[in-house]
Amino acid sequence: MHMLTSIRTSDGKIEIIDQLLLPHTTKYVEITSIEQAYDAIKDMKIRGAPAIASLASLAFAAYIQTGLDSAQPPAFLLSPESLSTQVIQKLDYLSGARPTAVNLGAAIRRLKAVLQSSIDAGKSVPLIAADLISEGKLIADEDFDRNKRMAEHGGEWLAELDRGSGGSGQELNVLTVCNTGSLATSGYGTALGLITYLHEQKKLGKAYYTQTAPYHQGSRLTALELKTMQVPSVMICDTMVGSLFQHHKIHAVAVGADRIARNGDTANKIGTYNAAVLAARHKIPFIVVAPISTVDLDTPDGSSIPIEHRKPLEACLVRGAVHPFEFDVEGKVRQETVMITPSGLEGIYNPSFDVTPAELITAIVTEKGVAARKEGETSFDLSGVV
Numbered sequence: 001m002h003m004l005t006s007i008r009t010s011d012g013k014i015e016i017i018d019q020l021l022l023p024h025t026t027k028y029v030e031i032t033s034i035e036q037a038y039d040a041i042k043d044m045k046i047r048g049a050p051a052i053a054s055l056a057s058l059a060f061a062a063y064i065q066t067g068l069d070s071a072q073p074p075a076f077l078l079s080p081e082s083l084s085t086q087v088i089q090k091l092d093y094l095s096g097a098r099p100t101a102v103n104l105g106a107a108i109r110r111l112k113a114v115l116q117s118s119i120d121a122g123k124s125v126p127l128i129a130a131d132l133i134s135e136g137k138l139i140a141d142e143d144f145d146r147n148k149r150m151a152e153h154g155g156e157w158l159a160e161l162d163r164g165s166g167g168s169g170q171e172l173n174v175l176t177v178c179n180t181g182s183l184a185t186s187g188y189g190t191a192l193g194l195i196t197y198l199h200e201q202k203k204l205g206k207a208y209y210t211q212t213a214p215y216h217q218g219s220r221l222t223a224l225e226l227k228t229m230q231v232p233s234v235m236i237c238d239t240m241v242g243s244l245f246q247h248h249k250i251h252a253v254a255v256g257a258d259r260i261a262r263n264g265d266t267a268n269k270i271g272t273y274n275a276a277v278l279a280a281r282h283k284i285p286f287i288v289v290a291p292i293s294t295v296d297l298d299t300p301d302g303s304s305i306p307i308e309h310r311k312p313l314e315a316c317l318v319r320g321a322v323h324p325f326e327f328d329v330e331g332k333v334r335q336e337t338v339m340i341t342p343s344g345l346e347g348i349y350n351p352s353f354d355v356t357p358a359e360l361i362t363a364i365v366t367e368k369g370v371a372a373r374k375e376g377e378t379s380f381d382l383s384g385v386v
């Protein structure tokens with residue numbers, strides 16, 4: 001099944017799709033430095049918790065490789081101490097690109113741990129560098145297989161849940177929020193991976209998805225992925241979740257995550273909490289699908305998850321193409337960014353994420369399996385999951 005890829009690498013070259021131009025323009029841009037990777041993440045040319053971690057790790061590995069390959073080794077490669085100082089400085093810089101998604105932080109911690117263990121083992125600078133390069137590539141490479149495992153765990157769990165409540169385990173209608181597919185990961189996706197799995201197994205009825213304003217991950221990205229994969233799907237405005245639940249049979253809500261606290265409170269794209277409250281009202285199972293690297297055991301509950309507030313202007317703009325389509329000199333659809341509000345608007349609230357309390361979450365699906373919240377419990381104990 002044809003999948004879009006958020007990141008592609010060949011012969012040491014790293015390229016990302018500029019997701020600000022999707023769905024009308026597919027443009028790969030080369031990332032040739034750590035600074036460019038930082039900017040691409042901050043500006044949301046690439047977004048999605050796992051994809052962010054993958055790009056940061058690949059750009060870091062390329063930076064170290066470039067140093068090793070240079071005819072005149074840079075100063076930071078002259079000793080383990082100078083290498084350690086430079087590596088920590090670059091990794092700390094990358095970790096500041098976006099605050100909520102913990103996958104980036106988890107990748108940074110992994111690379112720092114490899115640095116320290118290689119130094120403690122008394123390795124030479126070239127061997128320490130080689131360890132860092134292979135770990136950086138591994139962080140990106142392991143994501144795809146992990147997503148396939150999560151999709152199967154979650155898809156089969158959902159089908160069994162439906163059969164257990166008298167259903168057929170087929171024709172399952174699932175609502176998702178934002179974009180959690182190949183464009184948010186290194187391939188296949190998390191919650192959208194579960195939906196893709198159900199489709200592949202002929203167990204999906206329809207995939208429903210919210211537009212997810214103001215960046216419109218749903219309208220622009222999830223719509224493109226589902227259309228590309230020819231998955232039967234229905235787009236709804238963010239305000240229509242309640243009406244959908246009132247008038248249509250929805251078997252589950254499946255969403256991704258940017259950070260899961262120790263008790264199961266989950267930060268995800270703004271609008272997720274709304275869907276969770278309405279799902280509870282309509283007794284619809286609400287599941288979170290995310291790799292273990294999204295679980296942050298150092299954060300006890302959702303109250304201490306940092307929530308990114310994007311620039312107010314971003315809530316006033318919509319990116320797209322003039323309709324009916326107009327084309328530029330190269331015959332490409334003309335992209336436009338349109339302001340939909342009066343200029344100079346002052347009062348704008350623009351959090352990029354919200355936190356869904358664990359008591360509204362039915363189950364958390366990771367590559368290890370499905371952790372269902374225990375009957376009567378209002379939280380999870382994820383210490384045994386990660």
Ligand SMILES: CSC[C@H]1O[C@H](OP(=O)(O)O)[C@H](O)[C@@H]1O
Pocket residue numbers: 047048049050178179180181184185189190191217255256257258268269270352
């Ligand atoms: C695979 S989960 C991706 C996760 O990231 C999205 O946020 P953003 O588009 O701002 O990076 C959204 O919260 C998704 O659930």
